[in-house]
Amino acid sequence: MKRIAIFSDIHGNLQALESILNDIERNSIDEVIYLGDVIGFGPNPKECLDLIMKSRVKMVKGNHEIYQLNEEVYNNHLTEDEKKHRDWIKNQLDDQEKAFIADLPMTVEELVEGNLFTFSHFFFNEDKTYFQPLNILGDNRIFDVAKSLETDYMFFGHSHEAFQINNDGLFTCVGSSGCTSNNTTFYTIIEVVDKSVRITKKEIDYDRKLFEKTIKNEDYPDIDRIKETYFGL
Ligand SMILES: [Mn+2]
Structure with missing residues (x-):
């Protein structure tokens, strides 16, 4: 028996991250x-990264990790506000944190009791390229791609709404x-x-009051749009 916990798209919400990591260690x-x-997006990018690192x-x-890598091709679709936001984060990161980001893999694969699990931030394109692959979600091509992938279970994030596709393998977007x-x-x-394989979602409380207090005391690039769009404020 093996139990794996997964989650995605914390986006600088330190209180949510702490709550999840604490709960995981109690199980x-x-x-x-x-x-x-x-x-x-969120007010504590550096603190969240450090918590994951240790x-x-x-x-x-x-x-958002890829945006930190100075690769022009991944950055040129960003708006000016998004670039300022990216640079606000970049200015907080030290060499160790930057090296950690650069060394992260795109995908983790694991074979557990005969089941192949694939973990990635993105769903794949037909040619297994990764960036902005969620473009394909607008039409039925996602089903064709799902069929062509040789994995039993794929878990991904990026889209903040959770959903599942069951098509010659189970494809789960876990949500933010x-x-x-x-x-x-x-x-x-x-x-x-x-x-x-059993997949369950565990909902837990986090210190929303402290999160709101933190973000309300901040003034960083793109914050007004971010508060409304990503945190319901
Ligand atoms: Mn994403």
Whole structure:
């Protein structure tokens, strides 16, 4: 038997991250995989990154981590406000944090009791390229791509709304644990027992009051849009 906890898109919400990590340690979880976008939007990007770095969590790269890598191709679609926001984060990060981000894998794969699990921030394109692949969600091509992927279970984030596609394999977008508009957050538990897989969502409370107090005392680039769009404020 193996129990894996997964979650995604914390986006600088330190209180939600602390609540999830504390709850995971109170449960018997063998492994923790974080699906990317620990930074971006929320008021505590550096603190969230540091907490992940000193934890036992395995993390993959999200687009907000990729934005920090100075690769022009991934940055040129950002608006001027988004670039200022990215640079506000960049200015807080030290060399160790930057190296950690640069070394993150795009994908983690695991074979557990005969089941192949794929963990990534993004869903894939047909050619297994990763960036902005959620463009394909607008039409039926996602079903064709899902069919062509040789994995039994794929878990991804990026889209902040959770959804599931069952098509020659189970494809689960876990949703965002940081971009919430109330005092609850969640993580997903994968339990493998004798080759059978059970997926459950665990909803928990977090210190929303402190989160709101923190963000209301901040003034960083793009904050008004971010508060409304991502945190329901
Ligand atoms: Mn993302």
